[in-house]
Amino acid sequence: MTKPLNIGMIGYGFMGRAHSNAYRKVNNFFDLEYRPVLKAVCARDAAKAKAFADTWGYESVETDWKNLLARKDIDAVDICTPNNLHRDIAIAAAEAGKVILCEKPLAMNSEEGEEMCRAVEKAKVPNIVWYNYRRVPAVTFAKQIIDSGKLGKIFHYRANFLQDWTISADLPQGGAGLWRLDVAAAGSGVTGDLLAHCIDTAVWLNGGISNVTAMTETFIKERKHNLTGKVEKVGIDDACAFLCRFDNGSLGLFESTRYARGHKALYTFEINGEKASIKWDLHDLHRLQWFDHRTEGPLRGWSSIHVTDGDHPYMAKWWVPGLAIGYEHSFVHQVADFLDGLAKKQPVGPTFRDALETQKVCDAVLASAKSGAWTNVG
């Protein structure tokens, strides 16, 4: 018999759907002690929340997250709201003794993130942040390769996250669907939204980042604000590039923009080591590119590993070797690992404390872009 874990999810947008899908599937593919139960979904519009609840099988609806947190029948709170609400909900959820799953970035800035870490650590509640790309099998496999020492000493880490959806000057900022352009809701632009993913993966794969030098640009300076109806200054970074040094001595190069015409969600990374290199591309997410300098000279070259075999991370849980899985499965894997950690009473990363590291790098990047100087992290 599995033990129920009653989920209360706040926000039913893009991530609300991705997480609900993961909760519904996880026990069909993973043997776990716990079973998520879709107990309640919370959003301000009761009719829309009810429609979402009916589609995804939630038992009930709340329109105020404080009422959700007050419910005794909710064990775990899943925060799928815009970034400016993460802190208040997470701190209140910790005080209410709830297990917490929080979307990324952890917070609007490191100060908020610190408060959130203190709250979950004081309340001793299990917590995790949805940096889901760690659990794409090819990315998890990259981690195994690096940890086994097969790359040798690492010299370079290079990552991009490129999109093109905000190029039109007519696009408004703020409100449903466009809160990412509103600094008051998002905290920052591509730095907290996209580079945060690249930084989380990088720190996980290659260790801490010590200092950074960055530049940002806001190409469209003013946009109509959907909530006020007025044309207002745009406060987010539309594009950001930074150089950094890792604690292990390697050099990092990161770029993100929403102005790379033709790219929708091109997240890539490449790592160059003394003995070998690897690279990965979200558009072809089940493949890991591998170059091994130890291969006999004439046969040496990049090879493309189809990460779908039974001995690749997570893949034995799915279909048969050779058959690919996709984006949604990274969320299923995160839920599976988290539930396994709950059963074993062990923390599962990225915890709030892990995600705070990424937040500190984002803060240093934004501070450096402002001052024009190299900036230490933390």
Ligand SMILES: NC(=O)c1ccc[n+]([C@@H]2O[C@H](COP(=O)([O-])OP(=O)(O)OC[C@H]3O[C@@H](n4cnc5c(N)ncnc54)[C@H](O)[C@@H]3O)[C@@H](O)[C@H]2O)c1
């Ligand atoms: N892990 C990832 O890959 C990933 C991808 C996308 C978004 N995110 C993160 O997930 C979070 C949500 O992003 P999204 O794309 O799902 O946004 P979205 O706009 O699609 O959905 C946001 C939801 O929050 C709800 N909401 C807003 N204010 C609320 C309030 N006061 N009370 C209750 N509900 C409220 C909205 O009604 C909406 O349902 C953000 O923090 C974002 O950075 C993470």
